[in-house]
Amino acid sequence: MTLPDFEVRFVDKVDAVPSALWDCCFAPPLEGRWWYESLEAAGLDDQFRFFYAILCRDGREVGLAPLFLMDVPIELVMPPALLPTLRLLGRVFPSLLRQRTLFVGSPCADEGTVGFLPGIDRRAALLCFQDALEARAAALGTSMLVWKDMPSGMDEDFAWLAGRRRLFPLVSFPGTEARLPSPRKEDYFAAMKASRRHLFRKKLRRSAQAVKVSVEVVQAPGGEVLDEIFELFWQTYEKAETKFERLNRRFFELLAERTASHFILLREAEGGDLIAFMLCFAVGGRLINKFIGIDYHRPKEWLLYFRLWEAALDWALPRGFTTIQSGQTGYAPKIEMGHALVPLTNHCRHRHPLMHRLYAAIARTVGWHTLDEDLARFLKAHPDATPGA
Structure with a gap:
């Protein structure tokens, strides 16, 4: 096939990208320019x-790819069973870790x-992006190039690309999505499996008996409220087993x-203490x-996660x-x-052929179950939900 002539240029700032390109390439329901501006300024x-x-x-801008450079700890991406072996190898090849x-x-x-x-x-x-990114990675002294969390709708395109450039797929943590069939809450519940619907309603009743809460949805909260919010976020971050990024109060x-941001706040009715929040983007x-x-x-009996979701x-x-x-991780309550699970895939290339083959072999052992x-x-209870099943 004859390929069109493209070229790629790199810029370091959000505002160096034409606004019209942001508006066209990252329109709702995607997080748009405002999201990348916030990350950049945080x-x-x-x-x-x-x-x-x-x-x-x-000479016309026709596509846009956000990029970031990171030193990634190996335990974030490899199955726990393989970590002891990789740590041993890391004594000889420290860059593995x-x-x-x-x-x-x-x-x-x-999703990417x-x-x-x-x-x-x-x-x-x-x-064209792949060739430019490989050159950029080499100039930066970067070992790995990863197209992060790409949706399944691009699988065939990346399979085509892998046939022309050295790439291997690595299964990622799936996303999660709840579909709302109508504005009626009854229809949301009716779409759930009967056993899950019964359990969810039972937990909501138990929580309502254990604690009375007030719900408020706010935009642009003041400094004191933002302090309360970030304190709860940090408590939840510290509890999480998977930590890819470490966000700060400035980011919040x-x-x-941002006009898209809405904070759902749960306060204990008696005393008014903030006991849970959710930051949502309306896009x-x-x-x-x-x-x-x-x-x-x-108390665990308050079942605050379920009350927060209901709010x-x-x-x-x-x-x-x-x-x-609702994003990745925390799958059981979702x-x-x-929620339905949304398959996502990382498409990867290591600069060194030997390490590329090693990582590709390891990637073939990675699945949702690992x-x-x-x-x-x-997946043990629902094997048909495995991607590709």
């Missing part, structure tokens, strides 16, 4: 370096996105200024459940949202509450 330079690849044809990686995507977006103007040959564009302050017909925080010092549901339904996207215990239990 002071996360100790973890990430952000930049952007612009695809051009005949912390890979400097050039990512296409965003550190905490729910590469945006193109209508009519652009996507495969030819991906090939920047997000609070088109999708509500993105982005960050949560829960006061884990409270989000009660806010989303009358406003016409058709889906709630599955209970009617990434997360909740997923392993779910």
